[in-house]
Amino acid sequence: MPMAAELPLNEMVLPPLDVHWVWHCHCLNHVHYLNYCNSRFGKLIDSPAIFDEENAECATERCREIWELKYPAEPFDLESSCSSKADVERGSSDICNMVEKCRSLSGLFSDAFLPETVYLVAAKSRYLDFLQLLKQCGKEGDCSLRLVPTADIHFIWLTHQSFPVGYAKDTKEIGEVTQKIAGFFAASATAEEVEETNRLWEVYNEPYERAGMVIDPMAAISRKIFNWELIAPMEDVNRVYKGLHARFLMEVCVFLRGEIQTRENTEQHFLRLRILRCHRSLKLDKSILNLRSFGKWQKTWHLFCEFGTKGVSIESRYSTTGCSFIRQTKLIDAANFTWHELARATNLIMVKSVGSMQGMVSATPPVQAPYLLKCVPDRVTDDGGAMVCDVVLRERAFRPQEGRWLTRTVLNHAGRECFVVRTRVGKGIWRRGAETPNPVKWEERIIELREGNWTYIGGSSMGYAPEKVIGTATPQRSHPNDKKVIWSLSTGDCLTIMWENELQICLENETSKETASLLEGRQLQYQPNQNHISQNSPKDEDGDYFFTLYRPSSYKQEGKAMALINFKLLAMEFSPQEDAAVIILMCMALVRTLSEIRREDLAGLLVRQRVQEMQVGLNDWGSVLLPSTTCMHLQPWYLNASEVLVSTEKTNSTGASLKYAAAEGKEELYRQAILS
Template identity: 55%
Template sequence: MNPCQSFPVCYATDMVAMGISDNVAKVGVCYGEVVSNEAVRRTKELWEDAYDEPYDMAGSEVDVGAVSTAREAFYWVPAASEEDANRLYKSLQPRFLIEVYVFLKGEFDKEPTSKEFLRLRTQRCHRSLKLNISMSNLSCKSWQKVWHLYCEFATRGLFIEFRRTLSGCFRKSKFLKNISFSWSDVLHEKALALTEELDVRMRAMASITPPVQAPYLLKCVPDRVTDDGGAMISDVILRMRNYRPQEGRWLTRTVLDHSGRECFVIRMRVGRGIWRRGAETPMAVKWEDRSIEVREGSWSYIASTSSVGYAPEKIVGTGTVMKDHQENKVVWSLSTGDTLTIRLGDELSFQLKNDSSEEEV
């Protein structure tokens, strides 16, 4: 049974509203054909009148021109279409992203002043993340998309706060009221959208997409110098070893993931020998004798309150310097079979080459 037989009055009303009552073929759109802005506007109005919901929810491509740049920056299309490529490193925890649309509709009982504004914050994030929008310039007779975000699922949800700016030189604001949206609650909705009342005649809606695995986000931070065995150079280690000197010196960096967990420890050998109070001090190794190793896992700290410990034992990759007499050029041979070439000078460039597959990056 087609729509005109089930709901003839509504069907006829929609046909007249869209201006196609005399020619139904006007609504036919072929694949790849661009729809006019006027047709999209009329469709949005009819949709909101019928369902009292926004037409373009999160994940839609109605306004693909406006969202394509943001999706490209967050690698949204590859993240939504590919599975996790990580099968080797169990220390890497996956990271999930969701696309979020926040809509507003209605009006406040009292006319908002220039000092009143809305603030968007996520439930779990840095306290400096505050997105403000003035209420004086906000007209929401129909559903209006106010914020378009890409959030990690670990942020748990978002708050919308109604605040008023206070007079003074510190630019403080007074909290009036707020509403919250939890990602778990929204995921339990059939349409993946949830509506809350911000005021008597003002409603807010949050629309999200299902979480998709995003690219890994890693950060490398400096750490203590370590010895040949992987222990940090410290008086604590010396006392535990009955003051037996620690041999070798390695510059050490710790790799953290998006949530601050320790994933890898990277070490570069820069010195040999021991240090004692006297003439014995570590000596720098030659450039040809330097090496890099990557260890998987987190530090094994001596105590829960101590920052001194041992690097993980599992070595997942190494690199050694290859002899190359060209100036401003460094070549590393990696344990994966790749060759990394670093060219110094006015422009820093990197080249990764695999001899077996003859591929270059």
């Protein structure tokens, strides 16, 4: 600080990281920083404001030169072994306390959508309105209660304080701001202060708390939904797969106010929220009886939607006949709110009229969410990837198809084909009454993954798997009686499964030597709430079929959960930082080994018939989440996986009563490949 005080105003210097961090923390308590600077230097010292990477590098080198001239005995870069013998300055204990408290700042502002530009623009606009409220309160002389900032306002306020000179100039007319705000370094806000802040904000004709902008972000339901780490677009390793489209999730709040004035009985009137795309079956109804007496904005629905849902529609309807379960309704008016319009709207809110009422939709910017994939049964294929069927035989002039592979089609969250995964089970050909495919050796039962979708023949459901092979998994073991199997993945990873005393699963990359573990059950952020288990799933049978991919972290003591696999349903949720090919191959290798250990077809691998899925767009997997509902399909899938995923299949998944063509091979061929 003494060095900075002696520098001319136009001197560009950037201190070392440790000094910069302490300086930044000190600036966040503006009153203490102002008093410190005035008492020590007689003026307010501004912090460096350099945002260009090239200029930052030059400013750091310039600071190093000045530092070495002024403090030759003190190293510029912090060394863990160095210790200063200088006397502790008066008041430095207060600075240390502030630095210690700032350790929790990252938790307060860790929402995935916070760095988005549109969110920051809206936050800045709301912060300026917040300052105007403070100024107005000062003029009226009513400062008995502090104002409580929402997370977005709080973030911009702290950022504003990090530039002390500009902050002092901007807030000069307001007076002592810190005493008027229940901020980070102040005592906790009271319920009365929260209520008063909401009341004062009504002057702006919009709700104070809305999507992504709440007073207590640590307790917000969005933290349970956005439970993954923020990543940059370039960190998504799955961008190389053209058929695998990223998911983007956003928080949405719907507010209503006003009255419906009609001649008919208002008890028959209600409002309905619908999704424009991906979840067309969703209908959320709300009676207007609870809204007629409200002149203020009332939060009516709070949900989380994929960006692919396009938007929401608020409908005003009138019930003509029937009961509450089966009734005929008449549409009076409707208003559509699309995400593209909302992203361009001021403060990320949009207001439209719905009859004589008003509807407001608030949303956060969409952020990339984990991928969702599931494997569904399909027909047996030959060595070349063609389905074993008469259609292919006729196209090939009845030339026999060689080899037999158990095949699964991998669908994304929207039910679209993106991969085909196959397990080799037999070799040879089939001729009526003459030849039949024979089992391959254990070490030849490889798993193969192909990228793309099926190529169908003449509009039929028969066809060829994509040609591009992107990965394989080969089993290895030293002795048939060993309780250890190693799967060598062509991606350079090695999956080791041991079950001598207890089940242990480890994933290691041969190049980077990075290791990860597969932990049984739903761990870390995937762990279900005990209240949910006791209410909806007393036995929690789904938990027995999950594995969590766990990786150690240098900055998280508890580590990171990078993927969740349900091996019974062959369903996967994984971070964009994890390779989809590795996750799919690992899932299939895992279920193959566990089925062999338990001598049981755990995942219905014996099913060799295409499964008909629900119509795309009717109820897409994970497209809408409504945490407050008891409907299982509107909650995170891993809480009720068997209900959310299996119920979409319209055919028998056990394979017990299904009949298969003789050309596919005998039933024993597939049982031997899976269970032994």
